[in-house]
Amino acid sequence: MGVTIIQQFPMKENRTGAQIIEFLTKRVNALGAKQCGTFLVDCETYASIPQLGAQRTLHVFHNSEQPASVFAILDNGTGKTVPVVADALFDLLLLKMSSVYTSKKSKVEIRGPRFELNDFVIKIGAININHNVKGIIVEAEYRPCVVFGLCWDMLREFLQGFLGSCVSNIPPHYFQNRMNDIFQPLDTIQQYLDHITIYRKATGILQQYNTNTT
Amino acid sequence: MEAIKEAPIPAMDSLTSAMKNNIVPNQEYLLQGSVLDSAVEVLLHRLRGLCDNVDSGPETFHDHEMCFSIRSVTPQPLTLRVRRAIDYLDMPYQLRYIGQPELGDKSRPTILRNSIDVATTPTIVDFLTEMGFRMDFEYILRGYMFRKGRMKITVSKIFKMMVVGKPAPESVDPISQSYLVELSVLAPSNQDAIAEDMRVFAEQLKPLVHLEKVDYKRLTQPPL
Numbered sequence: 001m002g003v004t005i006i007q008q009f010p011m012k013e014n015r016t017g018a019q020i021i022e023f024l025t026k027r028v029n030a031l032g033a034k035q036c037g038t039f040l041v042d043c044e045t046y047a048s049i050p051q052l053g054a055q056r057t058l059h060v061f062h063n064s065e066q067p068a069s070v071f072a073i074l075d076n077g078t079g080k081t082v083p084v085v086a087d088a089l090f091d092l093l094l095l096k097m098s099s100v101y102t103s104k105k106s107k108v109e110i111r112g113p114r115f116e117l118n119d120f121v122i123k124i125g126a127i128n129i130n131h132n133v134k135g136i137i138v139e140a141e142y143r144p145c146v147v148f149g150l151c152w153d154m155l156r157e158f159l160q161g162f163l164g165s166c167v168s169n170i171p172p173h174y175f176q177n178r179m180n181d182i183f184q185p186l187d188t189i190q191q192y193l194d195h196i197t198i199y200r201k202a203t204g205i206l207q208q209y210n211t212n213t214t
Numbered sequence: 215m216e217a218i219k220e221a222p223i224p225a226m227d228s229l230t231s232a233m234k235n236n237i238v239p240n241q242e243y244l245l246q247g248s249v250l251d252s253a254v255e256v257l258l259h260r261l262r263g264l265c266d267n268v269d270s271g272p273e274t275f276h277d278h279e280m281c282f283s284i285r286s287v288t289p290q291p292l293t294l295r296v297r298r299a300i301d302y303l304d305m306p307y308q309l310r311y312i313g314q315p316e317l318g319d320k321s322r323p324t325i326l327r328n329s330i331d332v333a334t335t336p337t338i339v340d341f342l343t344e345m346g347f348r349m350d351f352e353y354i355l356r357g358y359m360f361r362k363g364r365m366k367i368t369v370s371k372i373f374k375m376m377v378v379g380k381p382a383p384e385s386v387d388p389i390s391q392s393y394l395v396e397l398s399v400l401a402p403s404n405q406d407a408i409a410e411d412m413r414v415f416a417e418q419l420k421p422l423v424h425l426e427k428v429d430y431k432r433l434t435q436p437p438l
Contacts, residue, residue: 037220037221037222038221038222039222040221040222040224042224042225048345048346049286049287051285051286051287052284052346053346056344056345056346058345062224062225062226064222067222067225070225072341074341074344074345076344080344082337082340082341082344083335083337083341084334084335084337084338084341085334085335086309086332086333086334086335086338087332087333087334088225088229089229089238089240089330089331089332090309090332090334091225091226091229092229092233092238092240092330093294093309093311093330093332096292096311096330097284097292099286099287099288099292100284100286100292100345100346101345109224111221
């Protein structure tokens, strides 16, 4: 368990998601990384029924890196979010809540190859919203360190080394108040949620968003 | 270097297959009874002799339980319980769903009820509150836990909390002059053989305590 950051890679109009993953795979292979299986992060979103008053949104995540856990993030509609990490049976318990929280039928899946390169883990995934590829996400983890502020500069350089200028010199927004906190698996999930929210709002190819962040 | 693994199975698919294969412990077999404070030492002594954890002695526990409910379009509210250890603050919280108890006929030795037990982070209390759940009541449980094979036996005293959310010893009051005794097993569906083991074990505790199938409906309705 180390520090993980998540980065979007711009989609190009004339390339499919699979082609971009292949292109990035060649780059990380050239660095000496070895593929170690694949990864999967999924997210299902639920909304509270109108009888409960202000609409609340519940995001439920799974990550193949922590296969025994379920991550749930509740947004109460007034700007407060509360996360919970639970055992896998939490999914069964959610079924009991189906009369008060209904699925928004907008399943998100991020899947792709997982690589290891000495102290680093690299994952390159296509983000699928309702089975449509919406973009490419690259996750990089530096395993020996658990404080973002102590390894951000190195992680940034590492990512820029194979992704190029799309990696900003400014730390991701999520970490701006968490530079010295101990990193937890939930921090990875929160970053995924930030990215998913952006992709859900955007339509078509996200060229504009990607150029703005560079 | 690790070999290339197979693609990860989506979490919902592996849960579905676990349910199909009947390996999810979602049923609780239960017998309940009570003893007066004055008789508890004798029962504890007997349990020490019968149960597995002889060398280490019984495990003590000191828990705080909160009962939450949410109302939807159906008349029956959904109730969830959150339990946390007061004596081990770094332990996960337990979130629990308990279904309607099935008493069955005389041939069934124990109560059977659906139960989903999930360990969670302490944020669960805030999480449920923001989801729209309301806390109905809370209490403190203090007692002893014994094991006998797959069976769990708890002997516990229930305290009411004089100040909401404050489980400090000076602000709790015992609810009665007795201890609650529970014999339970959490198991996957269709493991009725365990109920027979429980009946035999309950027999061995007589006449110190009579463990029975307690009918909650009869407790809430006044006798005719």
